Amino acid sequence: MAEANYPEDLLYHAEHDWARIDAGDPSLATLGITWYAQDSLGEVVFFDLPAVGASVSKDASYAEVESVKAVSDVIAPLSGEIVEVNQALSDEPQKINEDPYGEGWLVKLRLADPAEREQLMDAQAYAATLAG
């Protein structure tokens, strides 16, 4: 994905992460990193998959993503338990660059406190943080 893009249907964390609340189950969310994050990192060459069952805390690191020259923590936008990880990234971590909101998703989370979503930004507010 060559151009900056911040879908309207996602919620955003200031550390450049997104969350997509499941349409049918408000206690389930998919997480990933934003277009800005993957563009700043450059080509992702390794995503060390976290373990299913691990608990994550909002604003804390739950995984690492590595580009050729840098390693970065991935910050959880919401708290909960990991119920699924994107196994495809094990062989094709570049999907994080190619499709950060689709095939490049990282984990799915059973939310500990669905009300935390109120603290996240919408696409417009997140994009405004980047403009500064």
Add this chain to the structure above:
Amino acid sequence: MANFRSRTLRGERTGSTASLRAVPATLRRTALYDAHVAAGAKMVEFAGWQMPVQYEGVGAEHRSVRERCGVFDVSHMGEIETSGPQALALLQRLLSNDVAQIDVNVDGGGAQYSVLCREDGGVLDDLFTYRLDTDRYLTVTNAANHERDLQWFLTHAADFPEAQVGDRIDHYAMLAVQGPRARAIVQAISDAPLPARMTAATRRVGGGDVLVCATGYTGEDGVELLCSPADAAGLWHELVRRGAEPAGLAARDTLRLEVCFHLYGNDLMVQRGPIEAGLGWCCREDTGFIGAGAVRAVREAGPVEKLVAFTIDGQGIARQGNPVAGGGEVTSGTMSPSLGVGIGMAYVPAERAAVGTRLEIDVRGKMRRAVVKQKPLYRKGS
């Protein structure tokens, strides 16, 4: 996603390309700065310079050099000219190799790699020296070390009144043209045949005088072009027009690590000597260079630790500063674009340096298995 604008790899020092931080305004720019920005380069701070770390992407740039031809701006590297009747005597004192072995010919001369050592054998820099004429030599320095090297040269020149040392960093821009097609692309705009490998000669290239050095840092055939900064942009655009693909410092790093070339500040440092680094082949202790006694002592006793190349067995990427279980540390590590595995170099205890030795590396708390491999890690056609 935390701190990815400012976080560099743990243990990383000046002399690596990882920084993603914004570029402060006081940094130096090469003559090609505008060309890089126009080409969409991501610019980063490197040893006080604003340098292109990548253009389209490090993987594509790496492959272009392995398969076709890449062009790198390496104008941040420094140059020191040593001349006069005692130039050879001074360089023999400073450089670890036998400088008398560098030939001279009608329009240039030979090229030679060496290290610059302190009295205790610690490595101050690694350098290429080109013979320009009977009593004229040009030594190319690493950007981060240039000022220290220059002062070291000037200090010791006091003992050689008929040798002159001059800073030439502002006289030259430097373009590295590397890859299987590199020589053909440069040859097409040169007024005479290019110099043979490991020699240098002055040519008219693209209309300007260029010191063409048949050397490189990628493991591929190619040349390094030292030209006037005023000619650099024209030369760059002509090379690109003829098929050379712009490549950044990130690809330069993955390319050099695959072939196990040392990077000062990662794999070489004042705390370690050339024998430990596997550079005994460029040290001729009988020339009496500064540090020769210390180097000889390590060579005769055998080094306590050695720099080895490794590949990761399985997933993961070891990085500079990661400890090796049982002693030692990783000094360079990356994902190899050519091999598709994590690769690196590490200092380990000498008894664990044999090819095939299994290592465990602590990568931010996770133990990763690695195997000591023959250098270079990548060979043409492998």
